[in-house]
Amino acid sequence: MEENDIKGWQRVLLLVLPYLFFVGIFQFVGMVVSGQETSVAEVGIQEETTLQRIIVAAFGLMGFLLLISLFMKYVDKKSFLDLGLYFKNNGKDILFGVLAGLLIMGMGYGLLILFGQLEFKEMNFIGIEFLLTLVLYTIVSFSEEILLRGYILRNFMESMNNFLALLLSAILFSIMHSANPNISWIGFVNLFLAGIIMGLPYIYTQSLWFPIAFHFSWNFFQSLFGFNVSGMNSYSLIEFSFSERNIINGGDFGFEGSLLSILLQISLIFTLYFTYRQSKQKNNLTKIVN
Known part of the structure; x- marks a missing residue:
């Protein structure tokens, strides 16, 4: 396995902005798919249903898994399972x-x-x-x-x-x-x-x-x-x-x-x-x- 010269705490810092941006985009898509973005625009802020929360969380998880897979391969230089x-x-x-x-x-x-x-x-x-x-x-x-x-x-x-x-x-x-x-x-x-x-x-x-x-x-x-x-x-x-x-x-x-x-x-x-x-x-x- 290729040696990694980036320290562990530095890899954590490198993740912060991509995480906020990448996962945020996926969660926004989840809000649109679940109807939250539409409902908020039309009738103001409403309490989320459990299904809406699941959809947003699932889209966020998909975005995060994609991002963390890229980080594990190219930044950490380790297998995803090493998490x-x-x-x-x-x-x-x-x-x-x-x-x-x-x-x-x-x-x-x-x-x-x-x-x-x-x-x-x-x-x-x-x-x-x-x-x-x-x-x-x-x-x-x-x-x-x-x-x-x-x-x-x-x-x-x-x-x-x-x-x-x-x-x-x-x-x-x-x-x-x-x-x-x-x-x-x-x-x-x-x-x-x-x-x-x-x-x-x-x-x-x-x-x-x-x-x-x-x-x-x-x-x-x-x-x-x-x-x-x-x-x-x-x-x-x-x-x-x-x-x-x-x-x-x-x-x-x-x-x-x-x-x-x-x-x-x-x-x-x-x-x-x-x-x-x-x-x-x-x-x-x-x-x-x-």
Whole structure:
């Protein structure tokens, strides 16, 4: 493989403007195709439907994958799969990621009900919305994880200490969501911690499957349990009302805006750290013995 004399952090900087321009064009096309551009022009700003969000996200993903493929080939001089998308022996990471997201959201919802922060109203199962929400957050998780962990974190790791790279990538993850509706400093901290959770296994495995699975699970189950997702309203299987909107329950930003989310995420970070560090030590010992 050809040697690359462009430093990792420089490759990240090189991506910024092409990403904003290229992905922006594809997302605009997605808006036109979904009818958003027309509806905004005719009747003012309207809330997006789930299908419209899927179309825009899918066009953005197509543009991003095309761009990142070009960068991996001509700038990074590596295979696209080197982002961390190898399929071999990743079933446990996928299952672990899905269960971790479900566990946090289930515990969060249950504790907030127990503390009187939320009041259950009804179940609202709409089959098509359930499936569309699943598709939407699958697209979102692939898009953001390939960018933040697969490209940015991986390149930062080539330029600096792994844990410094992890911190910087988590900060960027928070900043990318800083314009979301109803965000607060607690929401920003929660997004930072989520960035740590999704990046920590990557620095040990260089695999994207846990980050993608956890990101999907976090968003999908947060939505199903009735919370906004990073300030964005979406389909909810469970409908509830707030006793009051506060920093305990997250209010209009969603569970990510709550102090309880901070506590649960910190607990998961320690669990992931000791789990993946121990796993890597066992693998290294096995290689030495063999």
